[in-house]
Structures are given as structure tokens and as C-alpha cells.
Amino acid sequence: MxxxxxxxxxxxxxxxxxxxxxxxxxxxxxxxxxxxxxxxxxxxxxxxxxxxxxxxxxxxxxxxxxxxxxxxxxxxxxxxxxxxxxxxxxxxxxxxxxxxxxxxxxxxxxxxxxxxxxxxxxxxxxxxxxxxxxxxxxxxxxxxxxxxxxxxxxATTPDPAGLLKESFTLKELREVHEAVLGEALQRDTFRRSMERELEATGEMSDGTQGRPAALFRVRRG
Known part of the structure; x- marks a missing residue:
């Protein structure tokens, strides 16, 4: 012992x-x-x-x-x-x-x-x-x-770190991905690659930065 x-x-x-x-x-x-x-x-x-x-x-x-x-x-x-x-x-x-x-x-x-x-x-x-x-x-x-x-x-997931607010436009989403990835992204290609994980909120942006645009959020579940 x-x-x-x-x-x-x-x-x-x-x-x-x-x-x-x-x-x-x-x-x-x-x-x-x-x-x-x-x-x-x-x-x-x-x-x-x-x-x-x-x-x-x-x-x-x-x-x-x-x-x-x-x-x-x-x-x-x-x-x-x-x-x-x-x-x-x-x-x-x-x-x-x-x-x-x-x-x-x-x-x-x-x-x-x-x-x-x-x-x-x-x-x-x-x-x-x-x-x-x-x-x-x-x-x-x-x-x-x-x-x-x-x-x-x-490269594959919409704003996984939550840098944006809960709802955002596709333009805002693309811009934050461009900032993180360090490269310009083609608008339509980016939208198609992300849209399956997004859902529309049914609301529009307030138009303070450009025209009012549809708001989206990351799909839950």
C-alpha cells in the first residue's frame, strides 16, 4: 500500500x-x-x-x-x-x-x-x-x-459567426462574406449557394442604405 x-x-x-x-x-x-x-x-x-x-x-x-x-x-x-x-x-x-x-x-x-x-x-x-x-x-x-x-x-454557411443582425438583406450578407473571405463574390452565384439555408422574414429593409430590399434570416432547425 x-x-x-x-x-x-x-x-x-x-x-x-x-x-x-x-x-x-x-x-x-x-x-x-x-x-x-x-x-x-x-x-x-x-x-x-x-x-x-x-x-x-x-x-x-x-x-x-x-x-x-x-x-x-x-x-x-x-x-x-x-x-x-x-x-x-x-x-x-x-x-x-x-x-x-x-x-x-x-x-x-x-x-x-x-x-x-x-x-x-x-x-x-x-x-x-x-x-x-x-x-x-x-x-x-x-x-x-x-x-x-x-x-x-x-465559404459554405451564411454568416456562421453571427456578425450580422438577426435579419439582413442578401447584399449585407454578401458583403460580410466578402470581407471575411477577402474576395469579391458573384451576386447570383452567392445567392444560389446560400438561399437553401435562408428564409424570408416577410419584411423589407428601411431603405436608409439604398432601395428597400427583402430581409432574410438563417433558417432555424
């Missing part, structure tokens, strides 16, 4: 404490469609320059809680539920030591990201301009991975 002062051992007679362990970090790519393009949030890095909002996992802390803590403390963003994206575990990714990052991603409306933004500690950058930012670690790779995932969803 193992005493209370002895730790369980494996088949080699070693305990968990006998094995070197990496530090665990979380980094989050917060994306939004703004000014006709896809943007990502960056925060001031302690070493200077810009980086994704991230932090090291505290003892006894869940990954999701560490993500929310880093977003709140470093970017002033609250009320979100980022999803796990990928584990970045290249041994040499961090010059400070052996650190693996559990990357997360979230896509939110521009107003939810920009209105509370503190310009002294955070900014948004077009994803195409990331190569100019000299990001630390492999944050550029994380952003690229996040962009690829989000764009794959927007």
Missing part, C-alpha cells in the same frame, strides 16, 4: 515529477469584419511590439478560464466563449523555454470589439498585414490557422 507521502510510479519506477514538463500557454485570435476586410486584435507585448492576447495557465486553472482572464486583462474583452483551435507545440517556438500554446479563436461583430477597445494597449490589424507586425513566437502562424478555419466556414 502506498503511503500518503509517496507518489505513484510508472513501470519505470518514476513519478510524474521525474519527467520534465512544458509550460502551458493560451493565445487567442479574435477576428472581426471591419472596413471591408478581416481584422485581428493585437495587444502590446511585454517585450515591446504587438502580440495576440495570451497568458500562462495558472495552477488549478482551466484553459477556458485562462483565455477569458487574458482577454479581460489584456484586451478589455468580456462576455465571449472562444473555441479551441489547435495546439502549437513546436519545441523551439518560444525562446524563453519549453512552452506549448493551446490556441483559441473567436469571431465577433466589429462593434463588440472596437467600442470597448483601449487604443493604448490594443489595436486591430488586417490579416493581410500581419507579416508587417513582426509578431513574437508563432503568433502569425496561429492567426493564419484561425483565418483558414473561419474562412472555410464562411
Amino acid at each position: 502506498t503511503s500518503s507521502h509517496e507518489l505513484p510510479t510508472d513501470q519505470h519506477g518514476k513519478t510524474l515529477q521525474d519527467y520534465p514538463r512544458p509550460s502551458v500557454a493560451v493565445d487567442t485570435a479574435l477576428l472581426t469584419a471591419h472596413d471591408g476586410g478581416l481584422k485581428v486584435l493585437l495587444v502590446h507585448s511585454p517585450g515591446g511590439g504587438w502580440a495576440l492576447p495570451g497568458t500562462f495557465l495558472h495552477p488549478g486553472e482551466r484553459l477556458a478560464d485562462a483565455v477569458l482572464r487574458s482577454l479581460r486583462e489584456k484586451a478589455g474583452v468580456t462576455g465571449r466563449s472562444p473555441q479551441q483551435l489547435h495546439v502549437f507545440d513546436e519545441p523551439g517556438r518560444d525562446a524563453r523555454g519549453w512552452v506549448l500554446s493551446v490556441a483559441h479563436v473567436d469571431v465577433l461583430p466589429a462593434s463588440a470589439l472596437l467600442e470597448p477597445l483601449n487604443s493604448e494597449r490594443a489595436t486591430v490589424v488586417a490579416v493581410e498585414e500581419i507579416h508587417n507586425c513582426e509578431l513574437p513566437y508563432d503568433h502569425a502562424q496561429i492567426i493564419g490557422f484561425a483565418v483558414e478555419q473561419v474562412r472555410s466556414r464562411y
Whole structure:
């Protein structure tokens, strides 16, 4: 019987404490469609320059809680539920030591990201301009991975992240997809690819931006 002062051992007679362990970090790519393009949030890095909002996992802390803590403390963003994206575990990714990052991603409306933004500690950058930012670690790779995932969803599904209001015109839907995908979309082709997942609300837009147009919403169920 193992005493209370002895730790369980494996088949080699070693305990968990006998094995070197990496530090665990979380980094989050917060994306939004703004000014006709896809943007990502960056925060001031302690070493200077810009980086994704991230932090090291505290003892006894869940990954999701560490993500929310880093977003709140470093970017002033609250009320979100980022999803796990990928584990970045290249041994040499961090010059400070052996650190693996559990990357997360979230896509939110521009107003939810920009209105509370503190310009002294955070900014948004077009994803195409990331190569100019000299990001630390492999944050550029994380952003690229996040962009690829989000764009794959927007290629087949109408506004899966809910960037638009509940009801929208087909023009508004196409424009937000163009911003996310980073390319112009042919109007009729786009409509045909999306309409099976849309339903008309029976209402019209107010015409404040062009002619009144039929409003749609994502089909329920």
C-alpha cells in the first residue's frame, strides 16, 4: 500500500515529477469584419511590439478560464466563449523555454470589439498585414490557422459567426462574406449557394442604405 507521502510510479519506477514538463500557454485570435476586410486584435507585448492576447495557465486553472482572464486583462474583452483551435507545440517556438500554446479563436461583430477597445494597449490589424507586425513566437502562424478555419466556414454557411443582425438583406450578407473571405463574390452565384439555408422574414429593409430590399434570416432547425 502506498503511503500518503509517496507518489505513484510508472513501470519505470518514476513519478510524474521525474519527467520534465512544458509550460502551458493560451493565445487567442479574435477576428472581426471591419472596413471591408478581416481584422485581428493585437495587444502590446511585454517585450515591446504587438502580440495576440495570451497568458500562462495558472495552477488549478482551466484553459477556458485562462483565455477569458487574458482577454479581460489584456484586451478589455468580456462576455465571449472562444473555441479551441489547435495546439502549437513546436519545441523551439518560444525562446524563453519549453512552452506549448493551446490556441483559441473567436469571431465577433466589429462593434463588440472596437467600442470597448483601449487604443493604448490594443489595436486591430488586417490579416493581410500581419507579416508587417513582426509578431513574437508563432503568433502569425496561429492567426493564419484561425483565418483558414473561419474562412472555410464562411465559404459554405451564411454568416456562421453571427456578425450580422438577426435579419439582413442578401447584399449585407454578401458583403460580410466578402470581407471575411477577402474576395469579391458573384451576386447570383452567392445567392444560389446560400438561399437553401435562408428564409424570408416577410419584411423589407428601411431603405436608409439604398432601395428597400427583402430581409432574410438563417433558417432555424
